[in-house]
Amino acid sequence: MRGLLAIPAIVAMLLLVIAMQYAAAAEEGNFTFHNETKYVDESKILHIYGEIKNESTTTAMKNILITASFYDATGALLSQSQQAPKLRVINPGSVAPFDMVFLDTANAGKVASYSLSARGQPTETKPASLTITSSNSRLDVLGLYYINVGIRNDGNQTVTNPIAIATLYDSAGKVVAIGEAPAESESRVVEDMAPGDRGGSGIVVSERLQTYKAASYALVADSDQYVSDVAKYKAAGPGANSGTPANGTQSGCLIATAAFESELAPQVQELRNFRDGLALKTMAGASFMNVFNGWYYSFSPHVADYEREQDWLKSTVRTSVYPLLGILDLSTSVFHALSFNNEAAIVGAGLTASSLIGLLYFAPLSAVLAIAGRKKRWDMKYAKYALVIAWAASLAAVAAGEAAASTEVLMFGTALLVLSAISTVVLAVVRVARFRL
Numbered sequence: 001m002r003g004l005l006a007i008p009a010i011v012a013m014l015l016l017v018i019a020m021q022y023a024a025a026a027e028e029g030n031f032t033f034h035n036e037t038k039y040v041d042e043s044k045i046l047h048i049y050g051e052i053k054n055e056s057t058t059t060a061m062k063n064i065l066i067t068a069s070f071y072d073a074t075g076a077l078l079s080q081s082q083q084a085p086k087l088r089v090i091n092p093g094s095v096a097p098f099d100m101v102f103l104d105t106a107n108a109g110k111v112a113s114y115s116l117s118a119r120g121q122p123t124e125t126k127p128a129s130l131t132i133t134s135s136n137s138r139l140d141v142l143g144l145y146y147i148n149v150g151i152r153n154d155g156n157q158t159v160t161n162p163i164a165i166a167t168l169y170d171s172a173g174k175v176v177a178i179g180e181a182p183a184e185s186e187s188r189v190v191e192d193m194a195p196g197d198r199g200g201s202g203i204v205v206s207e208r209l210q211t212y213k214a215a216s217y218a219l220v221a222d223s224d225q226y227v228s229d230v231a232k233y234k235a236a237g238p239g240a241n242s243g244t245p246a247n248g249t250q251s252g253c254l255i256a257t258a259a260f261e262s263e264l265a266p267q268v269q270e271l272r273n274f275r276d277g278l279a280l281k282t283m284a285g286a287s288f289m290n291v292f293n294g295w296y297y298s299f300s301p302h303v304a305d306y307e308r309e310q311d312w313l314k315s316t317v318r319t320s321v322y323p324l325l326g327i328l329d330l331s332t333s334v335f336h337a338l339s340f341n342n343e344a345a346i347v348g349a350g351l352t353a354s355s356l357i358g359l360l361y362f363a364p365l366s367a368v369l370a371i372a373g374r375k376k377r378w379d380m381k382y383a384k385y386a387l388v389i390a391w392a393a394s395l396a397a398v399a400a401g402e403a404a405a406s407t408e409v410l411m412f413g414t415a416l417l418v419l420s421a422i423s424t425v426v427l428a429v430v431r432v433a434r435f436r437l
Contacts, residue, residue: 015299017277019187030055031064031118038114046070046102046111049175050169054090062089064120068100069424073112079104086165086180087222089126095230097167097178129155129418130162130228133198137217137236143208145236149201151183151221151228153193159223160192164201176213179205183221191224212254212301254304259317267321274328278335280400282346284398287410288418297403320361327356343402351421352412358422359429366429383427390420 036050048068054061062086070078079102086094100116103393104109134150149164164182170176183201185193193199201221205211214235220229252270260267279285307313331353338345347419 031061031120033116033118033174035169035175036113036116037170037176039207040178041088041207041270042110042209044105044108046108048100048102048114048116049097049178050099050100050116051095051175052085052090053095054092056090056092059127060089060091061120062123063290064090064096066098066100066116066118066177068102069115069117069387070102070111071113071115072110073118075113077110079101080226083092086178087220087227088224089123089227090120091125091128091227097165097175098136099178119128126227127225129153129158129226130223132164132219132221132228132231135231137233139211139236140216140437143211145177145179145205145211147179147203147215147217147219149183149203149204149219149221151193151199151201153195153197153199154227154402155226156195157225158192158194161227162193162199162221162223164203165220165222166203166205167218168205170213171215175209175400177205179203209305245268252436254300255307256321258304258307259314259321261314266327267318270325270328272320274332278332279346282342283403283407284343284410284414285346285350287401287407288350288414289413290407291411323360324357327353327360330356347414347417349396350418354418354421355425358425362422362426366426387424387427388422390423395419 012111015278021119032055034051034053035202037049039049041047052064053064055125065172066085068081070080072078081100081102083098083100085096085098087094101273102111131152131154132149133152135147137147139145145168147166149166151162152156152163153159153162163180166179167175168179181201181203183193183199185199217233219228219233222263240250242393251270254272256268257265258365279289307317331349334352335345335349338348381416387430394413395417398417399407399413401410402412
């Protein structure tokens with residue numbers, strides 16, 4: 001009887017030994033964390049994006065679990081979160097992206113710092129027998145980043161549960177978003193890929209507040225049997241396909257979208273319709289949009305991020321957009337009146353819009369200049385000469401660019417033409433104000 005009673009104790013001890021061995025194995029490995037960014041999404045959930053690296057030179061790791069600890073400004077622990085990285089096995093010296101989340105939306109703003117740790121189990125190195133064969137990407141007007149991936153199975157086994165994983169980086173190399181999608185074989189409806197099979201995957205990265213920051217992205221294919229080497233690509237510009245000219249841009253109006261709180265707001269749609277329906281359908285208009293987007297996207301994402309938290313700024317932007325819509329309506333009428341030649345029509349519409357924008361939005365600056373010029377007795381003739389030169393140079397560049405179908409010359413000419421129109425109106429207002437003061 002005593003022997004029978006001892007059996008449960010022996011079993012318990014064996015289970016304890018197994019658990020201790022598992023725990024010891026699970027703590028093996030040397031992990032480091034890199035390229036992290038902190039981001040609060042539209043649902044007020046806090047994300048920590050980054051990459052975990054297996055620093056071992058000999059041992060692959062599986063069943064990896066990352067723990068994130070979140071602290072407030074006093075150092076008190078707010079919460080902990082556990083999540084696996086995106087790769088099932090991290091080979092020696094390799095990295096995998098991760099997304100750690102803080103789900104307490106009411107206290108997301110209190111997170112002042114965090115720490116990361118990880119554990120895993122040793123395993124055999126996974127063969128890099130999958131190959132990324134191709135990729136192209138685009139960022140659409142709603143801020144969704146689409147990546148099409150080509151994959152080939154170069155191994156001698158059929159792979160199961162293949163997926164493609166995309167990691168988006170900003171210009172500083174920090175991880176700003178992650179996406180993944182199943183891969184499917186071209187020769188089958190099912191997802192499994194036989195040896196030699198080619199397949200593909202369509203990844204949609206939906207973090208709209210992050211995707212516009214992408215300067216590059218990395219792709220890796222993973223499966224139960226094999227993994228691929230990392231393939232890196234230059235990211236597409238807003239709305240453009242990667243590897244294609246940027247004049248196909250269909251970028252979102254970030255500041256207006258933040259003000260009206262939706263890409264689908266009628267006011268935002270009207271701004272986009274003028275750009276996509278008129279400007280981008282002409283060579284001169286598309287060339288100017290290249291220049292404009294380079295300037296606009298250098299600051300608008302940061303303004304939009306700040307604007308979303310400031311009701312007064314949203315209201316100010318909404319108020320300022322309504323007159324602009326009227327200007328664009330009038331400019332559209334000018335375009336249709338000159339529609340016998342679309343290139344001439346867009347130049348006429350652009351001059352109309354630029355002149356009215358200068359008159360309406362730069363009027364306060366004009367008044368200040370008028371007052372200052374009257375007191376200091378500025379000689380306006382030099383500004384007049386500069387404007388004459390600017391007008392001549394811009395018109396010549398536009399004509400030459402159209403004749404030679406040169407995007408670069410048109411970019412210079414159209415940008416200078418818009419600046420000349422705005423400056424002419426501002427100086428005209430200054431001149432009138434000086435005589436009336």
